[in-house]
Amino acid sequence: MLTTTDPRTGVTVPTALAPTAPEELSPITAAAAVAGAELQRRSRAWRAGLLRALADGLEAERDGLVEAALAETGLAAPRLQTELTRSAFQFRLFADAVDDGGYLEAVIDHAADTPMGPGPDVRRMLVPLGPVAVFGSSNFPFAFSVVGGDTASALAAGNPVVIKAHSSHPLTSERSFTALRHAADAYGAPEGMLGIVYGQSAGAALVADPIIAAVGFTGSLSTGRILLDIIERRERPIPFFGELASVNPLIVTPAAAAARGSAIAEGLFASFTGSAGQLCTKPGIAFLPASADDIVATIVDRARDAGAQPLLNARIHASLDEIRQRLVDEGGARVLVAPHAGDEGFSVTPAVLEIAAVDLTAAATEEAFGPLILFVRYDDVTQIDAALATIPPSLTATIHSESEDAALTARLTDIVMPRVGRIVYNGYPTGVRVSWGMHHGGPWPATNTQHTSVGVTAMRRFLRPLAWQDAPDAVLPDELRDHAVGVPRRIDGVLRLG
Known part of the structure; x- marks a missing residue:
C-alpha cells in the first residue's frame, strides 16, 4: 500500500x-x-x-x-x-x-x-x-x-x-x-x-x-x-x-540599488523564501553591484532571524543540502548564512551564498530547490554579460533599474531575451498570472517547448x-x-x- x-x-x-x-x-x-x-x-x-x-x-x-x-x-x-x-x-x-x-x-x-x-x-x-x-x-x-x-x-x-x-x-x-x-x-x-x-x-x-x-x-x-x-x-x-529546471536570474543595477535598496531587499527576500523557496520561478541567482552591501546585509539579517519552513518531502530536504555543498565545494561560493534544520519534519531555514561575478562558473549555477539564494557581486555592469552566459536558460529573468538606466535596461533585455520565456521589470518572478497573455516556458532546460x-x-x-x-x-x-x-x-x- x-x-x-x-x-x-x-x-x-x-x-x-x-x-x-x-x-x-x-x-x-x-x-x-x-x-x-x-x-x-x-x-x-x-x-x-x-x-x-x-x-x-x-x-x-x-x-x-x-x-x-x-x-x-x-x-x-x-x-x-x-x-x-x-x-x-x-x-x-x-x-x-x-x-x-x-x-x-x-x-x-x-x-x-x-x-x-x-x-x-x-x-x-x-x-x-x-x-x-x-x-x-x-x-x-x-x-x-x-x-x-x-x-x-x-x-x-x-x-x-x-x-x-x-x-x-x-x-x-x-x-x-x-x-x-x-x-x-x-x-x-x-x-x-x-x-x-x-x-x-x-x-x-x-x-x-x-x-x-x-x-x-x-x-x-x-x-x-x-x-x-x-x-x-x-x-x-x-x-x-x-x-x-530554472534558476531565474535577477539583476539589480547600481542606480536601482542606490534608489531603493531597502525595498529591493525586502521584496527579494520574500520572493526567494516564499513557499520555502519551492517555486519554479524562485529567483535563485541575484546580480548585485559591489556597492550594494546594504541589500546583502538586510537579507542576511532576515535570513538569520527567519524560522524554519517545512520542505515538501525528505528527498527535497536532502537534495537542498547536497546542492548547497556543491555550490561551495565545486562552484566556489561563500556561505553568508548557513541553513539550519528545524526541530522536526523536513524543515529548514534560509541559506544565503555569495560569489564574485568574475568567478562565476556553471558549477555555481545549479538550481537549488528551496530557500537558498546566490548573490553574484559585480564591480562593473560589463561583468554581467559574461556571468549570465554561464547560467542555464530559465523560465524568467528580472531586471531592477531606474529611468536613467534606459540604455542599460535595453542592453540587459537583449542579453536575457534569448535565454528566458518571461522578462520581469522592477518586480519579482514568483506569482505567475493566469491570463491570455502569460507565457510560462523557456529554452531547455527550463522547458523543452x-x-x-x-x-x-x-x-x-x-x-x-x-x-x-x-x-x-x-x-x-x-x-x-x-x-x-x-x-x-x-x-x-x-x-x-x-
Whole structure:
C-alpha cells in the first residue's frame, strides 16, 4: 500500500491506496480512447460548460481538499486556498477560451483560380491530439497537479486525461480526482474522460502506453530525462511537454540599488523564501553591484532571524543540502548564512551564498530547490554579460533599474531575451498570472517547448492541425462550414471575427 508523510512532522502513515498494477493500466487508457472519440462529437458549448462544472466541483470540496494538502505538503493554509482558487479560475478561463473559439485557428480557402492554376477547397483548424498523460507536481498540489493547468488545458482542447498522482501527496491527489470525477459524472461526461494511476512503475508504463498521445510533466530534470527516454523507445514517439529546471536570474543595477535598496531587499527576500523557496520561478541567482552591501546585509539579517519552513518531502530536504555543498565545494561560493534544520519534519531555514561575478562558473549555477539564494557581486555592469552566459536558460529573468538606466535596461533585455520565456521589470518572478497573455516556458532546460504551461495558449500543446480538402459539408466541423459560426476565421485570406 502507498504511504503519506506529513513534512511538518516527518510522520509517515499508510493509506488505503495501492500502486496501479500493470493489468489495471490498459483498461484505463482504453476507456480514455473511447471517451476521446465521444468528446470529438460534443460541441464547444458543451465542453465549456464541462469546464465550468469542474470548477464548481472543486469549490464545493474546498475545505476537504485544503485539509488534505496541509497534511501532505506543509504549505500554509492561505497559500493553499489561493492555489485552489487559481485552479478553479483556470478551468473557467479555459471555458471562456473554448467559447471564444479563436484557439482553433480556423481557416477556409475556397476553391479558386490561382496563378498556378485551379486551387482546391482547403479548410484547416486545430483538433485534439488524443489521450494525454499528466504528471502531478509536488510543489503545487492543486495548480500543477491533478486539478492543475495541464489537466484543464488538455480537457479544454478536447482530450481525455490520465493523471499520474504525485507520491508526495497521494491523498490530496485522490480527493482532487474524486472531486473532478463527481462533477464530470454529474455533467454527463464520458466515463473514461478522466483516469488516475498511482506509483512510479505505473507512471512509466503510462508514458509507454501506445494509446497515450502526449505527456505533460512538471518536475526535476532527471525525471524528465527518464520520461523522454521512455518516449524515444516507443514505436511511435509522442510530444513531451516538460517544465524541468530554472534558476531565474535577477539583476539589480547600481542606480536601482542606490534608489531603493531597502525595498529591493525586502521584496527579494520574500520572493526567494516564499513557499520555502519551492517555486519554479524562485529567483535563485541575484546580480548585485559591489556597492550594494546594504541589500546583502538586510537579507542576511532576515535570513538569520527567519524560522524554519517545512520542505515538501525528505528527498527535497536532502537534495537542498547536497546542492548547497556543491555550490561551495565545486562552484566556489561563500556561505553568508548557513541553513539550519528545524526541530522536526523536513524543515529548514534560509541559506544565503555569495560569489564574485568574475568567478562565476556553471558549477555555481545549479538550481537549488528551496530557500537558498546566490548573490553574484559585480564591480562593473560589463561583468554581467559574461556571468549570465554561464547560467542555464530559465523560465524568467528580472531586471531592477531606474529611468536613467534606459540604455542599460535595453542592453540587459537583449542579453536575457534569448535565454528566458518571461522578462520581469522592477518586480519579482514568483506569482505567475493566469491570463491570455502569460507565457510560462523557456529554452531547455527550463522547458523543452516553445509553448506555455500557464495561460490560454497552454491549450496549443494538446492540439494538432488538420486540413480538409474538397470535403463534403457533412464531414466538416461546424466551425469550418460556410455559414456564420461566431468564431474568428481567416476566409480566403481575410480575417473575419464572426
